Amino acid sequence: MELNQTCKNCKFRSHLFDKLSDEQLETIYKNKKTTNIEKGAIIVNAGELIREFIYLTEGLVKLQKIGIKGKEQIITIARPNDFISLLSVLSKDIYEYTITALVDSQVCRIDLGVMRNMLRENGEFSLDILRYISNTADDIINHTYSINSKNLRGRIALILVDFSESYFNSLEFNLPMSRKEIAEMIDMTPENVIRIMSEFKKDGVINLRSKHVEIINMDLLKKIRDLG
Amino acid sequence: MELNQTCKNCKFRSHLFDKLSDEQLETIYKNKKTTNIEKGAIIVNAGELIREFIYLTEGLVKLQKIGIKGKEQIITIARPNDFISLLSVLSKDIYEYTITALVDSQVCRIDLGVMRNMLRENGEFSLDILRYISNTADDIINHTYSINSKNLRGRIALILVDFSESYFNSLEFNLPMSRKEIAEMIDMTPENVIRIMSEFKKDGVINLRSKHVEIINMDLLKKIRDLG
DNA sequence: CGCGGCTTTGATGTTCATCAAGTAAAGTGG
DNA sequence: CCACTTTACTTGATGAACATCAAAGCCGCG
Numbered sequence: 055m056e057l058n059q060t061c062k063n064c065k066f067r068s069h070l071f072d073k074l075s076d077e078q079l080e081t082i083y084k085n086k087k088t089t090n091i092e093k094g095a096i097i098v099n100a101g102e103l104i105r106e107f108i109y110l111t112e113g114l115v116k117l118q119k120i121g122i123k124g125k126e127q128i129i130t131i132a133r134p135n136d137f138i139s140l141l142s143v144l145s146k147d148i149y150e151y152t153i154t155a156l157v158d159s160q161v162c163r164i165d166l167g168v169m170r171n172m173l174r175e176n177g178e179f180s181l182d183i184l185r186y187i188s189n190t191a192d193d194i195i196n197h198t199y200s201i202n203s204k205n206l207r208g209r210i211a212l213i214l215v216d217f218s219e220s221y222f223n224s225l226e227f228n229l230p231m232s233r234k235e236i237a238e239m240i241d242m243t244p245e246n247v248i249r250i251m252s253e254f255k256k257d258g259v260i261n262l263r264s265k266h267v268e269i270i271n272m273d274l275l276k277k278i279r280d281l282g
Numbered sequence: 283m284e285l286n287q288t289c290k291n292c293k294f295r296s297h298l299f300d301k302l303s304d305e306q307l308e309t310i311y312k313n314k315k316t317t318n319i320e321k322g323a324i325i326v327n328a329g330e331l332i333r334e335f336i337y338l339t340e341g342l343v344k345l346q347k348i349g350i351k352g353k354e355q356i357i358t359i360a361r362p363n364d365f366i367s368l369l370s371v372l373s374k375d376i377y378e379y380t381i382t383a384l385v386d387s388q389v390c391r392i393d394l395g396v397m398r399n400m401l402r403e404n405g406e407f408s409l410d411i412l413r414y415i416s417n418t419a420d421d422i423i424n425h426t427y428s429i430n431s432k433n434l435r436g437r438i439a440l441i442l443v444d445f446s447e448s449y450f451n452s453l454e455f456n457l458p459m460s461r462k463e464i465a466e467m468i469d470m471t472p473e474n475v476i477r478i479m480s481e482f483k484k485d486g487v488i489n490l491r492s493k494h495v496e497i498i499n500m501d502l503l504k505k506i507r508d509l510g
Numbered sequence: 511c512g513c514g515g516c517t518t519t520g521a522t523g524t525t526c527a528t529c530a531a532g533t534a535a536a537g538t539g540g
Numbered sequence: 541c542c543a544c545t546t547t548a549c550t551t552g553a554t555g556a557a558c559a560t561c562a563a564a565g566c567c568g569c570g
Binding site: 511512513514515516517518519520521522523524525526527528529530531532533534535536537538539540 | 569
C-alpha cells in the first residue's frame with residue numbers, strides 16, 4: 055500500500071505520533087515492520103519476550119489472559135490505532151497477554167529500544183503516551199467493574215451496545231467471535247450467552263442469524279444494560 | 283518532622299524521584315503541601331477537579347468507585363510511596379475515585395502544572411512514571427480478574443494472604459477495615475465475609491477476635507486461595 | 511461422508527444474595 | 541459516667557440466579 059511507505063504520511067497514523075519530528079518519524083519508519091495477520095492467527099503469545107511496540111493499523115484483535123485452570127479470559131478488544139502491546143510493554147519483560155486476530159488485521163512493529171529512546175528524548179510525546187496508557191487502563195478497569203456489577207442479561211446487552219456503537223457504528227453487524235469467546239469476555243458460560251441472546255430475539259429486541267446481529271430496539275437494549 | 287523539610291532528603295521519598303535533579307526537587311519542594319489525614323477522612327472526592335499529584339508518605343488509603351446504585355466498590359488499597367491519584371491524574375480532569383484514609387495517614391500534594399512540566403522536561407523521569415503507571419494498572423487488572431475467578435472462600439483467603447504478605451509482613455495484623463468494606467473489596471456481601479471468616483476460624487486456619495487476625499495455617503490458606 | 515467442534519435447548523444442582531432477627535460494640539448527649 | 545441511640549457484627553432460613561450436565565442438531569472440513 056503506497057501510503058504506508060513512510061510513517062509521516064501513513065493514513066493509519068495515530069495522533070499520538072503527532073508530537074514526533076519528521077526526523078523521528080523517519081527513524082521509526084526505518085525500524086518498523088508491517089505485517090498482515092490472518093483471522094485467528096496469534097500475534098503474540100503470553101510469556102514471549104517483548105522486543106517491540108505493536109500498533110494495530112487494521113482489523114480487530116483480542117487480548118486474553120490464560121487462567122490457571124485453562125479458563126481463558128478476554129481482557130479487551132483492540133481496534134485500529136490502538137497500541138495493542140501497551141499494557142505490558144513498558145513495565146514487563148514478557149507479554150502478559152496473548153493477542154489474537156479476530157478478523158484479518160495489519161500491525162506495525164516498532165523496535166522497543168528505538169521507542170524507548172524516543173520517549174526519553176521527547177517529553178511531549180512521552181506525556182501523550184502517558185495519557186494514553188492511563189486512559190486505556192482506566193477503560194479496562196471501568197469496563198471490568200461494569201460487567202461485574204451486572205446480571206447476565208445486562209452483560210449481554212452491554213456488549214451488544216458496545217459492538218454496535220464503539221466498534222461497528224451500525225445497528226447491524228457480524229459478531230467477530232464465537233459464543234464461547236463472548237462468554238470469556240463477560241464472564242459467563244456459552245450456554246447462557248446463547249440462552250439470553252435467544253431471549254432477546256424472542257422478545258424482539260434484536261434479530262439474530264448465526265453471527266449476524268441486528269439491533270431492533272436500541273432503547274430497550276440500553277435500558278436492560280443499565281438496569282441489569 | 284525535620285527530615286520532611288526538603289524533598290531531597292525526605293525519608294519517605296520514592297525511587298521514582300531519583301531521576302530528578304536537585305534543582306527539580308527544590309521546585310517540587312516549593313510547590314508541595316504536606317498534610318496529615320485522620321483515619322476515616324476523605325482525601326479526595328470523585329468528581330472533584332484535579333489540581334494536584336498526590337503522594338502517600340504514611341498510612342493506608344482506599345480508592346473506591348461510587349457505583350450507580352449507591353453500591354460502592356473498592357478498587358485498591360494504596361500504601362506509602364504510592365501515587366494515589368495516579369490513575370486519573372494524567373488522563374482526566376476530575377477524579378474518578380474517592381480516596382479515604384483507612385488509618386491515620388500523611389500525603390504530599392504536588393501542583394499538577396509543575397509536575398507536568400517536569401515530565402515534559404525530564405524524559406528519564408517520565409519513562410519511570412510510565413513504567414509505574416503501567417505496573418499499577420496491571421496489578422489492579424490482575425487482582426480484579428483474580429478475585430473474580432474465585433469462589434467466596436478463595437476470595438477471603440486471597441485478601442488475608444495479601445494483607446499478611448503485602449501490607450503487614452506478619453502473620454498477625456489488625457484488619458484496617460470493616461467487614462462491609464472487605465465485602466466491597468472482593469465483591470461479596472458482608473454476611474458472607476463473616477460467615478466464611480468464622481468458618482476459617484472454626485477450621486483452625488486463622489484466629490479471629492474482632493479486627494485482629496492471626497494466620498495459623500498459611501499453607502492451607504494459600505491452598506484455599508489457589509483452588510478457590 | 512463422517513468426524514469434531516460449535517450451537518442450541520432442557521433438566522438439575524450449587525452457590526451465593528437476600529431477608530430477618532438478635533447480639534455486641536461504639537459513639538452521643540445529658 | 542451512664543442511659544440511649546446508632547452502627548457494626550453474627551447466625552440461620554429461604555429463594556433466585558447461574559453453572560453444570562446431558563443430549564441432540566448443525567455446520568464446516570478433511
